Amino acid sequence: xxxxxxxxxxxxxxxxxxxxxxxxxxxxxxxxxxxxxxxxxxxxxxxxxxxxxxxxxxxxxxxxxxxxxxxxxxxxxxxxxxxxxxxxxxxxxxxxxxxxxxxxxxxxxxxxxxxxxxxxxxxxxxxxxxxxxxxxxxxxxxxxxxxxxxxxxxxxxxxxxxxxxxxxxxxxxxxxxxxxxxxxxxxxxxxxxxxxxxxxxxxxxxxxxxxxxxxxxxxxxxxxxxxxxxxxxxxxxxxxxxxxxxxxxxxxxxxxxxxxxxxxxxxxxxxxxxxxxxxxxxxxxxxxxxxxxxxxxxxxxxxxxxxxxxxxxxxxxxxxxxxxxxxxxxxxxxxxxxxxxxxxxxxxxxxxxxxxxxxxxxxxxxxxxxxxxxxxxxxxxxxxxxxxxxxxxxxxxxxxxx
Amino acid sequence: xxxxxxxxxxxxxxxxxxxxxxxxxxxxxxxxxxxxxxxxxxxxxxxxxxxxxxxxxxxxxxxxxxxxxxxxxxxxxxxxxxxxxxxxxxxxxxxxxxxxxxxxxxxxxxxxxxxxxxxxxxxxxxxxxxxxxxxxxxxxxxxxxxxxxxxxxx
Numbered sequence: 001x002x003x004x005x006x007x008x009x010x011x012x013x014x015x016x017x018x019x020x021x022x023x024x025x026x027x028x029x030x031x032x033x034x035x036x037x038x039x040x041x042x043x044x045x046x047x048x049x050x051x052x053x054x055x056x057x058x059x060x061x062x063x064x065x066x067x068x069x070x071x072x073x074x075x076x077x078x079x080x081x082x083x084x085x086x087x088x089x090x091x092x093x094x095x096x097x098x099x100x101x102x103x104x105x106x107x108x109x110x111x112x113x114x115x116x117x118x119x120x121x122x123x124x125x126x127x128x129x130x131x132x133x134x135x136x137x138x139x140x141x142x143x144x145x146x147x148x149x150x151x152x153x154x155x156x157x158x159x160x161x162x163x164x165x166x167x168x169x170x171x172x173x174x175x176x177x178x179x180x181x182x183x184x185x186x187x188x189x190x191x192x193x194x195x196x197x198x199x200x201x202x203x204x205x206x207x208x209x210x211x212x213x214x215x216x217x218x219x220x221x222x223x224x225x226x227x228x229x230x231x232x233x234x235x236x237x238x239x240x241x242x243x244x245x246x247x248x249x250x251x252x253x254x255x256x257x258x259x260x261x262x263x264x265x266x267x268x269x270x271x272x273x274x275x276x277x278x279x280x281x282x283x284x285x286x287x288x289x290x291x292x293x294x295x296x297x298x299x300x301x302x303x304x305x306x307x308x309x310x311x312x313x314x315x316x317x318x319x320x321x322x323x324x325x326x327x328x329x330x331x332x333x334x335x336x337x338x339x340x341x342x343x344x345x346x347x348x349x350x351x352x353x354x355x356x357x358x359x360x361x362x363x364x365x366x367x368x369x370x371x372x373x374x375x376x377x378x379x380x381x382x383x384x385x386x387x388x389x390x391x392x393x394x395x396x397x398x399x400x401x402x
Numbered sequence: 403x404x405x406x407x408x409x410x411x412x413x414x415x416x417x418x419x420x421x422x423x424x425x426x427x428x429x430x431x432x433x434x435x436x437x438x439x440x441x442x443x444x445x446x447x448x449x450x451x452x453x454x455x456x457x458x459x460x461x462x463x464x465x466x467x468x469x470x471x472x473x474x475x476x477x478x479x480x481x482x483x484x485x486x487x488x489x490x491x492x493x494x495x496x497x498x499x500x501x502x503x504x505x506x507x508x509x510x511x512x513x514x515x516x517x518x519x520x521x522x523x524x525x526x527x528x529x530x531x532x533x534x535x536x537x538x539x540x541x542x543x544x545x546x547x548x549x550x551x552x553x554x555x556x
Contacts, residue, residue, distance in 0.1 A: 013460060014467035021469055024489045027498045032509055037499035152540040159545065174512055177519040178482075182469035196538050206546045214538060273538075 018184030029175035033168050034122035039129040058230075058260045059139065064238025065103040069366075070337075070355040072107060072320040072328075073143065075344035076114020076161060078123065084343060084352040085127075087366050095123070097130035103237060104136070107320035107339065108143025108244040108286065113346030115160025118168055121227045142231045142263060143244040143320060144286040147275045149217045150224050150267060154210065158346065162209035169212035172222060191215040191222055220269025229267040232260050233285060239315040240357060241308065246288030246319055248303065251278055252310045259285065291336040292322035301332035308335060318355065328353045328365045337363075461490040478511035478518040 031037060069088045074081045085091045090099035110120050128138045145156065169191075176188040195214050198207055216223040234256045235242040251259065262276050278285055290300045308314045316335050323342035327350070330337045342350035353367040455463075464470065465483060473482050485508040488501035498505070512518055 009455065010463055010466065013463045014469070017464050017467035017469040020464060020490060021473070021486070024486050024498070027489060028485065028505060028508065031498070031502075031505055037494075037496035039496055152538065155541050155543050157543050162546075174519060177521070178473060180521060181472040181519060184469045194538060199540060199542060201548055202542045202546050203548055206542075210540060210542065210546075214540060218538075 018182050021182050022179060022185055025175045025178050029171050030122070032171040034119060036122055036126050038122075038126050039133070042129060042132045057257070058232050058264060060232065060234065060257045060260050061236040062103070062137075062238070064359070065101065065137070066359045067100075067102040068237055068240065068357040069099075069102055069104045070107065070240075070242070070318050070339050070357070071104065072339040072341055072354075073109035073323075073344065073347070074106065074114075074120055075109055075112055075145070075346050076117045076120065076158065077344035077346065078116035078119045080343040080345070080349075080352055081116075081120055081123065083368065084354050087352055087368055088354045088356065091127065097127045097134065097136065099131060099134070099136050101135040102131075102137075104131070104138045105235065105237065105242050105318075106138070106140045107242055107318065108141040108231070109145045109320060109340075110140070110143070111149050112145040112156035112161070113158060114344050115158055115164055117161050118164050118223070121223070125227060139235060139237075140231050141235060141242065141244055142228070142233045142279075142286060144279075144284070146228055146231065147279045147286055149213075150219060150228065151274055152214060152218065154213065157213070162206060162213065165212040165216055166209045168216060168223075169208075172216075219267055219271075219273065224267050225269070229264050231264075231267075233263045233279070234259050236311060236314060238357070239313050241311055241314040241317045243317065243319055244286045245284060245321045246291045247285060247307050247317065248283060248288065248290075249306055249310060251285055252307060254278065256311075286321070289322050291317060291331065292319055292324075292338050292340075293331070294322070294324055294326070296329075296331035299331045299336060301335070304332050304336055323347060323350065325350070327351065327367060327369065328355055334363070457491050457493075461487050464490055473519065476518050477515040478508060481508040481511040484508075 027037065069090065071084050071088075074084075082091065082095065085104075086093075088099070088102075088104075090097065090102065090104060092098045106124065110124075111117050124138060124140055128140075131138045148154075148156070172191070176190075179185050180187050192211065192215050195211050195218075197211070198204075199210055202210065215221055217228075218224065233243070234247065234251070236256070241247065259276075259278065262271075263279065265271060266275055274280070281287065282289075291304050293299050304317060308317065316330075316337055318337045318339060320338075320340040322338060323340050324338045325342070327341050328337070328339050337355060339353075339355050341353050342348045343352045351367065351369050353365055353369070356364045356366050358364070465474070465487060470486070473479065473486075481504070485501060485504040488504045489498045492498050492500050494500045
């Protein structure tokens with residue numbers, strides 16, 4: 001290669017160097033925080049360069065897939081998360097997505113009560129990208145604990161979780177310093193701008209952890225904008241209406257697409273510290289328990305029916321948020337399906353169960369509860385672990401609690 | 403500074419590939435090994451007639467760019483270069499997943515030298531000196547609270 005050619009090649013490579021450096025740093029930081037390497041971000045569905053800063057709309061209504069899996073509250077327990085996904089045949093023993101073209105909906109409350117919050121967020125992100133390649137879809141939703149944490153309400157944070165965020169911040173900051181050393185890159189925004197140095201009434205030893213959590217999770221923080229802004233708040237898939245707490249008629253009137261867009265905009269920092277009004281208080285979409293009383297007859301079935309009538313095609317509402325000690329069950333003639341089984345260690349460690357809705361088999365509960373194992377396995381000498389989480393799981397009918 | 407790897411990262415390191423970071427070419431997934439060795443060979447023999455440069459050569463060029471210059475200096479410059487090179491040459495679907503060893507080496511160096519990539523000798527971020535413009539209130543968990551003492555009731 002002649003000298004001129006050399007110089008040209010060097011220049012053209014160096015034009016790319018800042019982007020490559022940035023990509024390297026992001027990969028290194030992600031690995032340091034989560035132990036994972038992610039597939040590249042899937043391309044945007046509707047790239048529209050003429051509209052600046054516009055994101056493709058969040059999916060509010062989706063058609064019926066051939067297989068739909070609903071997963072309840074995870075609350076910072078990565079092991080239980082994996083158990084639940086394995087139970088549904090969605091991941092293999094190496095944590096690879098093997099769910100094919102299934103649609104998976106996780107109804108919120110990844111955060112709080114456990115120490116694996118970032119690990120779960122990263123793990124679900126990894127699976128989302130793997131699923132996209134097989135024509136599958138993994139949709140995560142906002143629970144009340146996501147909303148609370150973005151607002152700075154840390155009442156249910158655990159010590160381990162605080163530590164996880166403290167470690168995240170150390171690597172994230174190193175990454176920003178590395179990017180800052182490359183002249184071709186814009187100096188990254190300081191995630192600590194406006195974050196207090198101290199917290200009144202809090203033990204000094206925890207200041208670092210809380211600073212990190214505030215920086216990460218406040219509106220437009222690195223973790224909320226990267227992961228939580230992808231969450232929907234209300235969702236219709238086929239004839240199932242998904243929401244963390246519950247929907248009231250006024251929420252439907254307000255507009256489901258509008259709710260999703262407003263909450264996302266809030267998470268991205270466009271409307272200050274506090275979430276929209278329908279996310280706060282006992283009648284909030286993420287706090288309602290009207291259809292989730294464990295004593296089914298105490299549920300407000302009349303209102304539920306009213307809501308379902310106003311959402312075209314909706315036959316049932318699927319909700320998390322209220323721990324069902326008996327496992328997944330239905331109320332109001334199975335028009336309200338309650339899928340929070342309190343599986344996190346921090347919630348009592350309930351046995352993992354997931355709801356399956358498929359074209360072939362309708363509504364089924366996939367459970368790790370040994371009472372429901374296939375009778376055919378009864379003679380086999382299986383290890384204790386396998387009894388609890390067999391490859392094909394146990395099935396039971398959706399119970400209607402009298 | 404007390405940087406710590408997450409438990410996941412530690413587990414990943416102990417359970418998965420053992421990489422030798424002394425090799426110039428990375429050993430990728432089995433289906434790209436033969437390609438790698440072809441490229442390594444071409445680079446070794448300095449294939450001047452080929453206008454298309456090998457991945458190795460391109461990666462080395464990237465290391466010479468102005469953007470990278472400051473990152474190569476300092477106590478972790480070597481580990482950074484090894485990790486960055488490996489990353490550039492990685493053809494794994496999850497780019498860099500075959501670079502666990504140099505990544506871990508870089509992590510260790512950073513843990514030992516927390517200011518390795520700080521901008522100036524003084525090393526402190528300016529952000530630490532700026533005061534927040536308004537009180538950002540959190541609701542802390544009970545276990546993190548200072549015990550109420552009679553004095554504080556004044």
